[in-house]
């Protein structure tokens with residue numbers, strides 16, 4: 001049986017990814033730093049195990065990979081999804097602590113998970129790594145630490161692709177645009193309207209759109225797709241800058 | 246969703262068959278509206294467009310003309326994607342290395358199935374290189 005680990009899978013995009021993987025017959029380690037979210041998510045899905053922990057620490061990341069090995073006998077798919085966005089802070093107001101926290105939670109966390117996952121995947125003869133980036137990586141005014149961290153994810157996946165190709169392990173980035181998660185729904189109506197106008201499809205994405213992209217890259221048949229950056233943005237990245245807030 | 250084929254890409258019930266790919270850009274569209282190409286699709290008629298091209302769009306020293314042709318298809322992909330996003334038609338491209346036995350028809354079939362999926366309506370303007378990582382640092386541009 002194929003085994004996957006999804007970080008930050010207690011809710012939002014991560015939960016949708018875990019749900020789709022389970023529907024495709026994959027056993028899934030459901031990680032979240034929020035204990036209740038992790039356990040609730042795991043309860044809603046079959047063939048899962050919840051691992052509560054912060055993957056921005058080595059111990060937290062290690063526990064996720066160990067659970068895959070101990071509960072399901074190995075690991076085929078790592079989806080490094082845990083993260084959070086911070087926008088609206090001018091660069092002069094970004095403190096050193098803010099910077100480190102955003103980089104740790106969005107980029108270093110992915111590195112930790114990868115470091116523990118790769119030896120397990122190599123023993124298995126192959127694997128799939130998917131890093132969740134963000135459209136912000138293209139550049140985001142007021143979001144310098146977040147954009148840099150998510151750009152780091154793209155670069156990390158490209159390096160892993162080159163390094164791990166001989167071992168049958170692929171590494172790709174999925175780049176969500178604006179996805180209709182609770183945070184986005186909670187925006188005030190006016191700001192939401194402005195944001196929506198920047199979307200050529202006239203709608204936000206669904207967490208399942210991101211999940212579909214992840215499952216496509218995580219599939220055994222995707223063995224020669226590696227180092228790629230797959231945009232799930234409804235075409236927002238195609239618009240001229242003048243039309244993008 | 247039904248689909249049609251142009252050039253060397255054919256649809257079979259059990260998947261996509263890919264034979265003897267050459268440097269010509271291939272266009273793959275929904276059969277119901279295929280005859281009307283390149284007229285902009287009306288609502289509901291043409292939902293998924295997938296171009297098949299070579300990774301030469303990244304630059305091909307020995308053959309600049311080929312690179313230009315491939316790059317043109319990329320520009321077309323991006324522009325049509327932006328143009329038709331409002332009516333829910335996605336336009337994506339799959340790029341494979343020319344004359345390489347690294348990439349097989351099964352690799353292309355997997356990606357075609359993904360981009361042609363009726364449920365896959367939020368991914369557009371994507372150029373997916375299927376190259377086993379070959380083009381990551383070898384290309385003339387990033």
Ligand SMILES: NC(=O)c1ccc[n+]([C@@H]2O[C@H](COP(=O)([O-])OP(=O)(O)OC[C@H]3O[C@@H](n4cnc5c(N)ncnc54)[C@H](O)[C@@H]3O)[C@@H](O)[C@H]2O)c1
Nearest residue numbers: 008010012013032033054055056081082083134176178179
């Ligand atoms: N929602 C969007 O529009 C959007 C857009 C671009 C990128 N993204 C990215 O997608 C990913 C998921 O976003 P979301 O919208 O589902 O967010 P979310 O806040 O709804 O869910 C994220 C989950 O991850 C958990 N988490 C956060 N940090 C963690 C850590 N260090 N260890 C373990 N768990 C952790 C949270 O507790 C939460 O349950 C993030 O990386 C985010 O940056 C989201």
